[in-house]
Amino acid sequence: MQQALEFLLSHIEIVVFLTVLAEQIGLPIPAVPVLLAAGAVAAEGEAHLAVLTGLSVAACLLGDMVWFELGLHRGRQTLSLLCRIALEPDACVRRTENLFVRHGIRALILAKFIPGLSTLAPALAGLFKVSIGRFLLFNGAGSLLWSFLFLLLGYILSEQISYLAEQVMQLGKTAGLLLAVILGGYVLYKYLHRQKLLRELRVARISSAELKQLMDDGHPLSVVDLRGIEDHVADPYTIPGALRISAEELEQRHDDIPRDRDVILFCACPMKRRPRGWR
Amino acid sequence: MLRRKGITRVRPLVGGIDAWRELAYPIEMDDSKVGIVVTAEIHT
Numbered sequence: 001m002q003q004a005l006e007f008l009l010s011h012i013e014i015v016v017f018l019t020v021l022a023e024q025i026g027l028p029i030p031a032v033p034v035l036l037a038a039g040a041v042a043a044e045g046e047a048h049l050a051v052l053t054g055l056s057v058a059a060c061l062l063g064d065m066v067w068f069e070l071g072l073h074r075g076r077q078t079l080s081l082l083c084r085i086a087l088e089p090d091a092c093v094r095r096t097e098n099l100f101v102r103h104g105i106r107a108l109i110l111a112k113f114i115p116g117l118s119t120l121a122p123a124l125a126g127l128f129k130v131s132i133g134r135f136l137l138f139n140g141a142g143s144l145l146w147s148f149l150f151l152l153l154g155y156i157l158s159e160q161i162s163y164l165a166e167q168v169m170q171l172g173k174t175a176g177l178l179l180a181v182i183l184g185g186y187v188l189y190k191y192l193h194r195q196k197l198l199r200e201l202r203v204a205r206i207s208s209a210e211l212k213q214l215m216d217d218g219h220p221l222s223v224v225d226l227r228g229i230e231d232h233v234a235d236p237y238t239i240p241g242a243l244r245i246s247a248e249e250l251e252q253r254h255d256d257i258p259r260d261r262d263v264i265l266f267c268a269c270p271m272k273r274r275p276r277g278w279r
Numbered sequence: 280m281l282r283r284k285g286i287t288r289v290r291p292l293v294g295g296i297d298a299w300r301e302l303a304y305p306i307e308m309d310d311s312k313v314g315i316v317v318t319a320e321i322h323t
Binding site: 204205206207208209211212223225227232235236237238239240241242244250254257259261262263264265266267 | 281284285286287288289290291292293294295296298299301302304305306307308309
């Protein structure tokens with residue numbers, strides 16, 4: 001354990017680059033603890049804050065460019081791929097969309113600080129055909145801010161981080177094993193739960209033609225329009241008789257939805273919306 | 280989330296309202312404010 005940690009700390013530049021790249025590509029590897037540790041290493045004079053920041057930004061841009069290009073050229077397929085990788089894709093897509101609707105292209109900066117969204121944001125930027133110059137400008141600014149802030153935090157808290165590392169090393173293999181089991185178990189649980197839900201939803205999905213037929217036959221059902229207030233302003237039309245409950249309101253207003261019939265949910269297609277501020 | 284709240288017969292509409300519109304099916308002006316239930320009945 002100690003040797004492994006010492007090896008990682010002595011190659012901190014490479015570790016920072018690879019960890020940040022892995023996280024940006026979408027692997028479930030948290031880069032923030034590594035940035036904090038790297039900041040602490042820099043505080044002890046064994047690395048340069050500027051070099052670490054530069055490497056982290058380069059890794060961000062490299063990983064993000066992959067998703068941006070995929071979003072630009074592969075569109076819908078890219079979102080499907082991200083949905084398979086992400087542990088909470090539904091919430092993730094919705095939150096990213098909301099962020100874009102509210103903040104326009106500046107969302108690329110904010111998304112860096114919200115776990116799960118930093119991978120999705122570049123792909124959506126590509127999907128919405130943002131110009132490469134604007135993407136690099138805003139994504140670069142977000143990457144620089146995110147990298148520098150966490151490295152700086154590690155730099156400032158270097159004493160506390162060193163103390164924590166010593167405690168972990170004293171626990172030795174047990175601590176490493178325990179952490180690996182907890183992390184692995186969590187990822188496996190979320191993945192299996194997700195697959196089960198996807199299977200159920202695939203079976204349950206309904207097409208527009210099927211829905212129209214059920215409505216024409218007088219089949220008892222409730223249609224729920226999940227679009228948010230921004231969509232309502234942009235497009236005040238809905239399917240006849242639909243309940244209007246935005247996805248954010250579901251927690252408070254689920255009692256409005258009848259339990260004794262099929263409930264048809266719909267929202268806006270993310271491929272066709274282009275939030276304000278995107279060019 | 281809906282399943283946890285006891286709403287189990289949930290069916291997502293493929294393609295959302297865009298797919299509905301593409302088939303030229305009826306739509307209606309929703310002049311309600313978000314947060315207020317319009318109606319639970321379906322009229323076509």
